[in-house]
Amino acid sequence: MSTESQTFTEKYDLLGCIQCGRCTGGCPVTVRADLNVRRFVNDAYDEEKLDELARLADIWDCTACHTCAVRCPKGLKPLEVLIGLRSLIVESGKVEPTVRDALQSVLLEGNPWEKSRAARLDWMEGLDVPIADPEVPVENLFFVCCTIAYDPRVQSIAKNIIKILNKAGVDYAFLDESESCCGSEVFTLGEEGLFEMLVEDNTEYLNEYQAKRIVALSPHCFTTYKAHYPDLKSEVIHYTQFLDELLAEGKVTWKGDLQKKIVFHDPCYLGKQSGVYDEPRRLLKGIPGVELLEFERRRERSLCCEGGGGKMWVESESKKERLAETRIKDAKELGADIVAVACPFCVLTLEDAMKGLGYEEEMRVAEIMELLGEFVEA
Amino acid sequence: MKTFVCIKYVPDTSEAEVKVNPDGVSVDSSRFSFDINEADNYAVEESVLIKEDKGGEITVVSIGPKQSDVMIRMALAKGCDQAVRVEDDRIASHDPLMMAKVLSGAVKGQEFDLILVGCMASDDWHMSTGVAMAEELGINHASMVKKVELLDGKVRAHRELEGGLMEVVELELPAVLTIQTGINEPRYAPIRGIRQAQKKELKVVSLDDIEVDAASVGPDASGVILEQLYIPEVESAAEFIEGEPDEKAEKLASILVKGGLV
Ligand code: SF4
Ligand code: SF4
Numbered sequence: 224m225s226t227e228s229q230t231f232t233e234k235y236d237l238l239g240c241i242q243c244g245r246c247t248g249g250c251p252v253t254v255r256a257d258l259n260v261r262r263f264v265n266d267a268y269d270e271e272k273l274d275e276l277a278r279l280a281d282i283w284d285c286t287a288c289h290t291c292a293v294r295c296p297k298g299l300k301p302l303e304v305l306i307g308l309r310s311l312i313v314e315s316g317k318v319e320p321t322v323r324d325a326l327q328s329v330l331l332e333g334n335p336w337e338k339s340r341a342a343r344l345d346w347m348e349g350l351d352v353p354i355a356d357p358e359v360p361v362e363n364l365f366f367v368c369c370t371i372a373y374d375p376r377v378q379s380i381a382k383n384i385i386k387i388l389n390k391a392g393v394d395y396a397f398l399d400e401s402e403s404c405c406g407s408e409v410f411t412l413g414e415e416g417l418f419e420m421l422v423e424d425n426t427e428y429l430n431e432y433q434a435k436r437i438v439a440l441s442p443h444c445f446t447t448y449k450a451h452y453p454d455l456k457s458e459v460i461h462y463t464q465f466l467d468e469l470l471a472e473g474k475v476t477w478k479g480d481l482q483k484k485i486v487f488h489d490p491c492y493l494g495k496q497s498g499v500y501d502e503p504r505r506l507l508k509g510i511p512g513v514e515l516l517e518f519e520r521r522r523e524r525s526l527c528c529e530g531g532g533g534k535m536w537v538e539s540e541s542k543k544e545r546l547a548e549t550r551i552k553d554a555k556e557l558g559a560d561i562v563a564v565a566c567p568f569c570v571l572t573l574e575d576a577m578k579g580l581g582y583e584e585e586m587r588v589a590e591i592m593e594l595l596g597e598f599v600e601a
Numbered sequence: 602m603k604t605f606v607c608i609k610y611v612p613d614t615s616e617a618e619v620k621v622n623p624d625g626v627s628v629d630s631s632r633f634s635f636d637i638n639e640a641d642n643y644a645v646e647e648s649v650l651i652k653e654d655k656g657g658e659i660t661v662v663s664i665g666p667k668q669s670d671v672m673i674r675m676a677l678a679k680g681c682d683q684a685v686r687v688e689d690d691r692i693a694s695h696d697p698l699m700m701a702k703v704l705s706g707a708v709k710g711q712e713f714d715l716i717l718v719g720c721m722a723s724d725d726w727h728m729s730t731g732v733a734m735a736e737e738l739g740i741n742h743a744s745m746v747k748k749v750e751l752l753d754g755k756v757r758a759h760r761e762l763e764g765g766l767m768e769v770v771e772l773e774l775p776a777v778l779t780i781q782t783g784i785n786e787p788r789y790a791p792i793r794g795i796r797q798a799q800k801k802e803l804k805v806v807s808l809d810d811i812e813v814d815a816a817s818v819g820p821d822a823s824g825v826i827l828e829q830l831y832i833p834e835v836e837s838a839a840e841f842i843e844g845e846p847d848e849k850a851e852k853l854a855s856i857l858v859k860g861g862l863v
Contacts (some may be wrong), residue, residue: 316788323789416792
């Protein structure tokens with residue numbers, strides 16, 4: 224983490240840039256927005272220009288997909304220059320009302336969805352869920368994610384995994400309503416102070432539990448914990464990795480079969496940012512009857528759905544085709560019946576695009592956990 | 602320009618179900634999130650915009666529990682200079698006139714040009730605290746203000762009225778303005794700003810500290826008695842009255858008389 228005394232140039236290692244253009248060349252949003260991240264990396268070198276750069280609307284087009292960081296031969300993270308510029312706006316307080324409300328909700332209620340903390344566990348109603356106790360060591364401590372906890376569309380991710388865990392007799396526990404936002408979107412929206420506070424508070428909070436490992440249900444929490452929480456005592460994994468283990472140990476029994484063609488969309492936060500590509504595919508292939516297809520743009524080159532980077536709260540000005548629509552059209556062309564994802568944001572953006580395109584009758588967007596809920600014996 | 606801005610800490614009842622406690626006169630607030638009253642947030646922003654334009658000093662005044670300090674700190678982070686929070690359980694807080702007396706007590710004896718208050722609170726929707734404060738302090742007021750223009754020794758207030766009418770009035774300062782939502786776009790209070798605002802003074806006072814006689818703002822002094830709270834029943838009975846206008850009026854009047862409503 225940077226210190227206040229660092230200059231912008233030092234903080235983002237701007238002098239390391241050789242202006243090769245690999246970042247811009249891979250940036251998925253350039254097809255629909257004017258964002259040119261290489262230009263920002265170049266121009267931000269002039270400290271006097273920072274305020275002017277921060278006022279450009281382009282900085283809010285970045286989806287934090289990390290393609291630029293993956294491609295940069297010098298190991299720079301060009302997107303973080305944009306986040307740094309966003310933070311100048313956040314510090315002035317003059318952000319979009321939607322961004323303001325999301326950030327304030329994280330501070331007051333521990334989630335960006337303006338929901339009450341007291342309602343965080345409402346999704347558990349009727350389920351038999353062990354709640355973690357700091358005094359009792361636990362093998363697998365589950366971290367739910369604000370979106371999965373509060374959005375009824377994706378709550379099934381958590382509900383279904385519980386049924387599988389109970390059936391398999393796994394040692395696990397979920398956190399109580401004191402679980403707070405991991406800060407993934409707080410970070411990308413540029414609220415540095417709040418993010419630092421979350422890292423400090425969540426590290427202390429999670430370290431209180433004697434957890435061998437933390438299993439995150441969302442790739443955003445997963446990657447954020449791995450990349451930005453150096454002092455976490457427990458190892459952090461994503462649920463697809465966890466279930467892949469169960470599958471290998473023979474602890475998953477299938478029921479029925481799914482005679483469908485499924486194409487897997489690699490979520491940026493699971494793939495590009497954390498290198499988890501094979502586990503979700505193995506889970507899908509495990510479902511009897513499934514034929515797994517592949518997008519042409521897959522794995523490291525997967526197309527972003529535009530759900531990250533705080534874009535849930537920032538409307539794009541561009542009227543051009545959304546990347547999620549491109550993705551759904553590609554899936555249609557492949558002949559896929561189901562577009563499977565492993566991220567709550569991807570579900571929301573891709574499903575929205577699918578409905579907008581009017582493909583509801585012939586196609587389905589599903590989180591892997593939804594499918595497993597239907598086809599794993601529980 | 603010396604401004605006071607009065608803010609209230611209120612529950613957000615839009616998400617959680619509202620349940621009346623067994624005592625029948627209070628609401629179970631354990632599942633609510635709390636925040637600054639919406640209209641008061643606009644009042645804070647307006648006070649900061651005025652300060653940015655004309656200079657001066659802003660004091661936040663609030664009646665509420667310790668938990669509301671975070672809301673006050675946010676206002677300080679946005680540009681207010683100091684704050685006074687009145688905490689005293691002897692106040693009949695369900696009565697806006699009593700609240701107005703207490704808020705006025707916190708302001709009395711100090712110099713000021715403007716008092717900005719949200720036009721209504723989203724917990725009990727009385728829409729009267731600000732106006733009652735003006736009465737209490739013996740100064741001018743304008744309610745439902747959607748635009749503020751400061752003139753020499755005066756303020757021109759644009760009031761949003763029923764039917765979309767906009768009334769423009771000029772008042773001598775000092776004055777109370779009750780601020781309507783939508784007058785501006787409230788800014789965000791970044792955490793670093795909130796941390797820095799810890800240095801600003803937040804005085805916690807009792808009724809005695811502000812020299813308000815507890816008996817004058819307590820339940821016995823209040824003309825409002827909270828007898829029973831209940832969730833309105835959903836009903837869908839509607840009677841259409843037919844006939845010429847004078848016949849309609851007669852029928853309506855007799856219904857009202859029969860129902861004991863007039
Ligand atoms: S890829 Fe890296 S080195 Fe190349 S232009 Fe972008 S930031 Fe500079
Ligand atoms: S993170 Fe993705 S969207 Fe943002 S600049 Fe990099 S490549 Fe473009």
